[in-house]
Amino acid sequence: MEASQSQASANxxxxxxxxxxxxxxxxSNSILSSTPVWPTIDGPLGLSEEESLAYARRFxxxxxxxxxxxxxxxxxxxxxxxxHSRSFPRLRPYVVSSAIGFSVFSVILSSWALTFAIGGxxxxxxxxxxxxxxxxADRLGLTGWS
Amino acid sequence: MAQNQRxxxxxxxxxxxxxxxxxxxxxxxxxxxxxxxxxxxxxxLYVTSSIATIAYSETGSDSSWDKxxxxxxxxxxxxxxVTVATFILVLFFYLKCSxxxxxxxxFSSFVVLGFMGGEIALFLIEEFSVPVxxxxxxxxxxxxxxxxxxAVFMSKMPIIVTQGYLVLIGMLVAYWFxxxxxxxxxxxxxxxxxxxxxxxxxxxxxxxxxVELAMSRDEDIPALVYEARPVTHHDSASRPVQTRxxxxxxxxxxxxxxxxxxxxxxxxxxxIVQSSHNGARIARVEEGQVSQRDAELSxxxxxxxxxxxxxxxxxxxxxxxxxxxxxxxxxLGLGDFIFYSVLVGRAAMYDFMTVYAxxxxxxxxxxxxxxxxxxxxxxxPALPVSIALGVLFYFLTRFLLEVFxxxxxxxxxxx
Numbered sequence: 001m002e003a004s005q006s007q008a009s010a011n012x013x014x015x016x017x018x019x020x021x022x023x024x025x026x027x028s029n030s031i032l033s034s035t036p037v038w039p040t041i042d043g044p045l046g047l048s049e050e051e052s053l054a055y056a057r058r059f060x061x062x063x064x065x066x067x068x069x070x071x072x073x074x075x076x077x078x079x080x081x082x083x084h085s086r087s088f089p090r091l092r093p094y095v096v097s098s099a100i101g102f103s104v105f106s107v108i109l110s111s112w113a114l115t116f117a118i119g120g121x122x123x124x125x126x127x128x129x130x131x132x133x134x135x136x137a138d139r140l141g142l143t144g145w146s
Numbered sequence: 147m148a149q150n151q152r153x154x155x156x157x158x159x160x161x162x163x164x165x166x167x168x169x170x171x172x173x174x175x176x177x178x179x180x181x182x183x184x185x186x187x188x189x190x191l192y193v194t195s196s197i198a199t200i201a202y203s204e205t206g207s208d209s210s211w212d213k214x215x216x217x218x219x220x221x222x223x224x225x226x227x228v229t230v231a232t233f234i235l236v237l238f239f240y241l242k243c244s245x246x247x248x249x250x251x252x253f254s255s256f257v258v259l260g261f262m263g264g265e266i267a268l269f270l271i272e273e274f275s276v277p278v279x280x281x282x283x284x285x286x287x288x289x290x291x292x293x294x295x296x297a298v299f300m301s302k303m304p305i306i307v308t309q310g311y312l313v314l315i316g317m318l319v320a321y322w323f324x325x326x327x328x329x330x331x332x333x334x335x336x337x338x339x340x341x342x343x344x345x346x347x348x349x350x351x352x353x354x355x356x357v358e359l360a361m362s363r364d365e366d367i368p369a370l371v372y373e374a375r376p377v378t379h380h381d382s383a384s385r386p387v388q389t390r391x392x393x394x395x396x397x398x399x400x401x402x403x404x405x406x407x408x409x410x411x412x413x414x415x416x417x418i419v420q421s422s423h424n425g426a427r428i429a430r431v432e433e434g435q436v437s438q439r440d441a442e443l444s445x446x447x448x449x450x451x452x453x454x455x456x457x458x459x460x461x462x463x464x465x466x467x468x469x470x471x472x473x474x475x476x477x478l479g480l481g482d483f484i485f486y487s488v489l490v491g492r493a494a495m496y497d498f499m500t501v502y503a504x505x506x507x508x509x510x511x512x513x514x515x516x517x518x519x520x521x522x523x524x525x526x527p528a529l530p531v532s533i534a535l536g537v538l539f540y541f542l543t544r545f546l547l548e549v550f551x552x553x554x555x556x557x558x559x560x561x
Contacts, residue, residue: 040304041304042304042305045305045375046302046304046305047302051302055301055302058301066285066288066289067288067289067292067293068289069289069290069292069293070292070293073293073303073304073307076304076307077303077304077307109282109285112281112282113278113279113282116277116278116279116282117277117278120277131279131280131281132277132278132279132280133268133271133276133278133279133280133283134268134271134272134275134276136280137268137271137272
């Protein structure tokens, strides 16, 4: 069921994008009509769909352990899922929520980092010197060992 | 419509294959040269004590002969430790303690990526006075390390991510090696090249034993290996492309793919003379697809990897050597990346002229090794030829070419 669905969407997807980079979907052969669409960015070298589901779910769940890069990996790795949105209905919610999670996290982190960097001492006062990394490294002697 | 299709020979795709293995080596070397030139602008007065300087600590005032003898002793100690470590790895592999090795390897590479990467990041932050606060830094470093560990041998990741992390690990360890004193570095390089030659080609060599064990059991060798993407042949599109799960061998074995590698844990702060933790990080990035090259490369070729002891209180065993994967993609052990980059990094400490000369020498050596690989179709040590050419060209450039070029430039004759 899913194979034929992916093939139908592959046919629909193949026409506007003839023979893209083999990094993405493997449709180098346009003669055969049943070229499979791969869910991962690696194409035929990547995962199959069932494994992709397991990986996407695992990456999504572990991203909550303060690992937003896993969400970014999720988004990047399964990007064909978003491109051919009809062909992988089970994968799509994980990839979309990973993308949303990563963007939310990056907004939060970058706003904090930029506030810290730009604000500097006149915003934070003396705590800026306590928080900035090179002072912390000096205090803890992290770079003095070599 | 009939098209005459020439059967693709090995030569047609060899150029692409060579490029795909040369690019990451070049990137690793470039990164190490950049790091060395940024961070070592002050003369390296620090003598880092480590396992590689245990026999003799080079000071600036010793005579040349003393330095040479001291460097020789250091290198012998290092090579001895590496040999012992490799034999321990072979023993573990023989006793099938893959789980233990894998966990140890995971822990060690987390420590390497986290601590070594953190150290170098701190050096860069101090150099450029980047106003980053510790919370952001810790979060980013933690993410970086965890993703690195997952990418390198625990889970499937995008190929580019895994390859990138392997190059980064090579760069980090190579940078630490360049902090060794100068004579020790050069003698160590030569010693490791000789060791690699012996360990891979002699029948009693530990790497050869490891390779034969792996072949007889049809398992993967525990090692950190960089595998290039296989070259796709576009005229093979009519053949069904076999799906390959990331990191799965063609005979569909998932167990020992990322199996053990001993990894030395990186203790960056204290206790220089640690007991040898030897770890060979093994990441077998195996990708491939069924292509007509399988007919030519039917025998699974194994990589020889060498365990290289990290001089700085962390000993990481990394296997090096070259081979062809069962899919026909070229594999290069991470130790090769590291020692090439150490050579070029050490050349960068002198001048950029030596960097160019050594880079060309190493690339030429790598090309020769690839030709030999295609010729002999067995695992070969990748260090000896490149290191020999690199060291030769370094000394030739430093002592002969530089004088010539400088005089020509000063007299406005050439260059």
